[in-house]
Amino acid sequence: MKNIYLKVLVCVTLCLSLGIVSGFSTADSIASWFQFIKKPSWNPPNWLFGPVWTILYIMMGIAVALIWHSNHNNKRVAIWLFIVQFILNLCWSFIFFNMHLTGWAFVEITIMLLFIWLTFFSFKKIHKIAAYLLVPYLCWVSFATVLNGTIWYLNR
Numbered sequence: 001m002k003n004i005y006l007k008v009l010v011c012v013t014l015c016l017s018l019g020i021v022s023g024f025s026t027a028d029s030i031a032s033w034f035q036f037i038k039k040p041s042w043n044p045p046n047w048l049f050g051p052v053w054t055i056l057y058i059m060m061g062i063a064v065a066l067i068w069h070s071n072h073n074n075k076r077v078a079i080w081l082f083i084v085q086f087i088l089n090l091c092w093s094f095i096f097f098n099m100h101l102t103g104w105a106f107v108e109i110t111i112m113l114l115f116i117w118l119t120f121f122s123f124k125k126i127h128k129i130a131a132y133l134l135v136p137y138l139c140w141v142s143f144a145t146v147l148n149g150t151i152w153y154l155n156r
Contacts, residue, residue, distance in 0.1 A: 011068065012061030015086070019057040022090045023050065026097035033100055038154035045149060056137045060086070063123060063133035070126050078122040085119050087139075088112035095140045102152040109145045116141055 030046060064082050067075050092112055096105035116138055124131035 004065065007060055007065040007068050008021055011065040012058050014059040015061035015064075016054065018086070018090060019053055022093045023053065026093050026140055029097040029100070034097065037102075040147070040150045040154065043151075052140060056140060059133045060137060063130040066127045066130040066133075067123055072126040074122065075126055077125055078119065081115060081119040081122050085115035096148065102148065102155060106145070106148045106152045109141065109148050113138075113141050113145050147153065 034046075060082075064079065067078050067082070072078075088108065089112060092105055092109050095101050095108055099105075118136065120131050120134045120138060123134060
């Protein structure tokens with residue numbers, strides 16, 4: 001595929017679609033289990049997560065499309081790092097919300113955060129804008145890591 005716009009469309013659609021499937025798979029737990037566990041006072045309202053993740057998935061899709069479109073020798077590694085962190089992203093929701101394993105989810109999100117940083121640095125060597133598109137995602141997952149750790153601590 002030589003057309004950047006088609007690559008952006010494919011990547012954004014894939015990221016959003018997988019994110020939506022992940023979101024739907026956790027909806028029951030959010031309405032039941034998650035509502036009753038202890039959370040810190042600074043826990044965001046549930047309605048905020050959908051719009052935030054939608055924006056993040058769009059930005060992630062654009063970022064990976066820019067890498068895919070590049071001719072850089074290291075783009076294959078960068079794309080694999082992106083795929084690994086994305087799989088970890090999807091797994092975290094299942095571990096936390098479906099399995100209710102907040103401690104293991106904390107371990108997993110910490111590993112995910114490491115892979116997001118590796119992806120960021122890999123992207124930065126290839127296309128700076130692609131890397132900078134991941135900064136809000138890095139910030140959100142850093143916040144989510146602290147939130148996950150706090151929820152685990154409060155409910156252990």
